[in-house]
Amino acid sequence: GAVVSQHPSRVICKSGTSVKIECRSLDFQATTMFWYRQFPKQSLMLMATSNEGSKATYEQGVEKDKFLINHASLTLSTLTVTSAHPEDSSFYICSASISKNIQYFGAGTRLSVL
Amino acid sequence: TQLLEQSPQFLSIQEGENLTVYCNSSSVFSSLQWYRQEPGEGPVLLVTVVTGGEVKKLKRLTFQFGDARKDSSLHITAAQPGDTGLYLCAGEGQGAQKLVFGQGTRLTINP
Numbered sequence: 001g002a003v004v005s006q007h008p009s010r011v012i013c014k015s016g017t018s019v020k021i022e023c024r025s026l027d028f029q030a031t032t033m034f035w036y037r038q039f040p041k042q043s044l045m046l047m048a049t050s051n052e053g054s055k056a057t058y059e060q061g062v063e064k065d066k067f068l069i070n071h072a073s074l075t076l077s078t079l080t081v082t083s084a085h086p087e088d089s090s091f092y093i094c095s096a097s098i099s100k101n102i103q104y105f106g107a108g109t110r111l112s113v114l
Numbered sequence: 115t116q117l118l119e120q121s122p123q124f125l126s127i128q129e130g131e132n133l134t135v136y137c138n139s140s141s142v143f144s145s146l147q148w149y150r151q152e153p154g155e156g157p158v159l160l161v162t163v164v165t166g167g168e169v170k171k172l173k174r175l176t177f178q179f180g181d182a183r184k185d186s187s188l189h190i191t192a193a194q195p196g197d198t199g200l201y202l203c204a205g206e207g208q209g210a211q212k213l214v215f216g217q218g219t220r221l222t223i224n225p
Contacts, residue, residue, distance in 0.1 A: 004156075006156070032211060041220070042217070043202060043215045043218045044157070046213070046214075049211070049212055093156050093157075095156075101147070101164070102159070102162065103213060105149075105157045106156050107154075107156045108155060110154065
């Protein structure tokens, strides 16, 4: 199956710093990637849809200036959490779309902001 | 806004028992997918159902898509401790590529 690599798997940072999370499709080209956030014992909440070469589409309530998304190539999308605060601590998961109804997910990044 | 109601949210049963997880909506979905997620990992796709009334089997797991494509079920026969995990249903809206996830069912199979 298609492989999506997400890095880092875990990051701990101080409040006020920025954190970049990478999402790579290793063996296929993904025109669309998605970023999700998952709180403990809850389901995935879509944050934004990222299309290669264009601006990301953010879901209602997600601050685009807070969560910067860049999709510079068909195999890489990045999510930067700017000026992170403790309330941004969460599990962030990316997925890459290989066809209309198929998404393959990365292993997730656990962000802890102190 | 399309919503998927997944039930039950928590289920703890003994090894060997059967169980069914439901995923319901008032909206029609182009397709519906079931994922399983382990702690600290991303979801792994189990199956995609596309046609109303479709039934797919994956070993002891049986997935069904409702005739109206508004609901789905996952049935596990003779559950085993290795089936423990978070099961998520996700629907793809008509004309949209993004997925809407249910709340998840946290399943625990006790030896």
